Amino acid sequence: MRREVVVTGVGAVTPLGVGARTLYERWRAGESGIENGLAAATKFDPTDHLSVKEARRADRFSQFAMVAGDEALQAAGWDRDDLPYDRARIGCVFGTGIGGIGTLERGKEILLEQGESKVPPLSVPLMMGNAAAGMLSMRYGLLGNSFGTVSACSASAHAIAQATRMIQYGDADAVITGGSEAALTPLSKAAFASLDAVSKSGISRPFDARRDGFVMGEGGAALVLEDAEKASERGAEPLAKVRGFGATSDAHHLTAPQPEGVGAAAAIRLALKDAGLEPQDISYVNAHGTSTPLNDRAETMAIKDALGERAAEVPVSSTKSAIGHLLGAAGAVEATATILALRDRIAPPTLGWEEREEGMDLDYVPREAHPLNINGGPAIALSNAFGFGGHNVVLCLEV
Amino acid sequence: MPATVTPDTVEATITEALPQFGVDPSEISCDARLEDLDVDSLDLAELSQILEDEYGVQLKGEDAKKISTVGDVIDLVVSRAG
Numbered sequence: 001m002r003r004e005v006v007v008t009g010v011g012a013v014t015p016l017g018v019g020a021r022t023l024y025e026r027w028r029a030g031e032s033g034i035e036n037g038l039a040a041a042t043k044f045d046p047t048d049h050l051s052v053k054e055a056r057r058a059d060r061f062s063q064f065a066m067v068a069g070d071e072a073l074q075a076a077g078w079d080r081d082d083l084p085y086d087r088a089r090i091g092c093v094f095g096t097g098i099g100g101i102g103t104l105e106r107g108k109e110i111l112l113e114q115g116e117s118k119v120p121p122l123s124v125p126l127m128m129g130n131a132a133a134g135m136l137s138m139r140y141g142l143l144g145n146s147f148g149t150v151s152a153c154s155a156s157a158h159a160i161a162q163a164t165r166m167i168q169y170g171d172a173d174a175v176i177t178g179g180s181e182a183a184l185t186p187l188s189k190a191a192f193a194s195l196d197a198v199s200k201s202g203i204s205r206p207f208d209a210r211r212d213g214f215v216m217g218e219g220g221a222a223l224v225l226e227d228a229e230k231a232s233e234r235g236a237e238p239l240a241k242v243r244g245f246g247a248t249s250d251a252h253h254l255t256a257p258q259p260e261g262v263g264a265a266a267a268i269r270l271a272l273k274d275a276g277l278e279p280q281d282i283s284y285v286n287a288h289g290t291s292t293p294l295n296d297r298a299e300t301m302a303i304k305d306a307l308g309e310r311a312a313e314v315p316v317s318s319t320k321s322a323i324g325h326l327l328g329a330a331g332a333v334e335a336t337a338t339i340l341a342l343r344d345r346i347a348p349p350t351l352g353w354e355e356r357e358e359g360m361d362l363d364y365v366p367r368e369a370h371p372l373n374i375n376g377g378p379a380i381a382l383s384n385a386f387g388f389g390g391h392n393v394v395l396c397l398e399v
Numbered sequence: 400m401p402a403t404v405t406p407d408t409v410e411a412t413i414t415e416a417l418p419q420f421g422v423d424p425s426e427i428s429c430d431a432r433l434e435d436l437d438v439d440s441l442d443l444a445e446l447s448q449i450l451e452d453e454y455g456v457q458l459k460g461e462d463a464k465k466i467s468t469v470g471d472v473i474d475l476v477v478s479r480a481g
């Protein structure tokens with residue numbers, strides 16, 4: 001019998017502001033964090049939350065991780081000086097798509113302009129993709145298994161999935177998980193633009209017929225996962241259960257999704273199987289919904305294929321309509337928003353959706369949030385995250 | 400040309416550099432132990448870069464073991480430069 005996993009705390013830094021509730025409430029209200037075609041975390045000032053030393057020892061992506069982590073631990077009721085479990089039984093799995101690319105770009109500029117001897121010694125420890133995971137384990141004194149996950153835009157969904165397995169299998173009693181990204185840097189912006197992945201109109205309108213690419217965003221989210229029984233023993237009130245996940249690969253193309261969403265559909269089926277559920281148990285889908293022509297069509301086909309008749313009844317919305325694409329942080333930020341939406345029995349809207357494209361006929365929750373149709377039962381959602389490289393991760397969450 | 404090396408100039412350089420790393424300026428003195436100032440190996444690597452820039456003196460590897468106070472850093476830089 002595998003152990004049950006609950007989420008006891010969440011935290012987030014996003015283009016809608018600092019705080020998980022800020023993210024959810026502003027998205028639900030139809031507010032957007034996108035300005036001039038970019039979704040920057042403009043409300044985030046590291047010095048509001050971190051000491052000089054903490055801030056300069058961390059790339060922006062690790063700063064997001066620490067601030068989101070602090071919020072999540074506080075929400076879980078954890079005393080950082082007296083953790084609820086043996087430190088050796090607490091792990092940390094934290095994802096990022098690119099890691100400290102801002103640090104890398106500054107280091108390269110110094111190398112070219114001033115020479116080798118002037119390259120900052122903090123370059124490597126700040127840019128490495130596991131820096132956030134390492135910083136969090138040090139910050140909270142976690143002695144269990146800790147590492148970073150790297151799978152582009154599914155990185156933090158992979159992190160949550162792996163954290164869940166560690167607890168289910170008994171390797172840890174609690175895991176701090178999530179992911180962060182700070183890639184609104186000159187090289188990264190230019191590189192995504194030259195790939196033709198970024199919206200030229202600067203508008204994120206997932207599933208709309210006029211969609212023309214994603215809007216780049218930055219931020220992060222952290223979740224405290226605990227063994228349900230141990231959380232209950234310490235008197236914690238869980239926010240949600242992680243029922244399970246499914247993860248597959250397209251083995252198709254480095255950037256393009258398999259056009260019929262075959263790998264994504266397989267991940268949805270695996271998530272349902274892992275959770276011991278049927279399509280009719282699902283009451284909401286938080287889509288990957290990037291606003292790219294290819295993803296949104298393939299994802300629609302995947303949902304229809306995997307959920308069958310249920311697909312026509314389930315609201316499907318994309319957080320990226322409000323905050324753009326947070327790349328490696330997307331999975332964790334969207335799982336966080338999904339949990340808070342499930343608690344309110346609400347499907348938040350896909351902002352900007354107006355024009356239907358032929359064959360894309362799901363309920364994309366246009367204009368405004370609407371209540372979930374669950375007749376007093378548990379609210380169960382799928383949260384999708386797909387990454388360059390053909391990685392597909394689907395989390396199954398219940399409130 | 401490297402700056403003139405005296406204990407005072409090196410102390411001034413260090414006193415200016417350490418607060419950038421998050422050290423409380425009021426705690427910096429020749430007798431202050433680096434450990435007490437929370438100056439670790441990464442800070443020392445950054446400080447070395449600044450001192451090399453200013454005085455052309457390298458602090459590397461083995462040196463870290465000989466240094467425990469701000470005064471030790473000053474002495475080492477002054478002796479090397481001389």
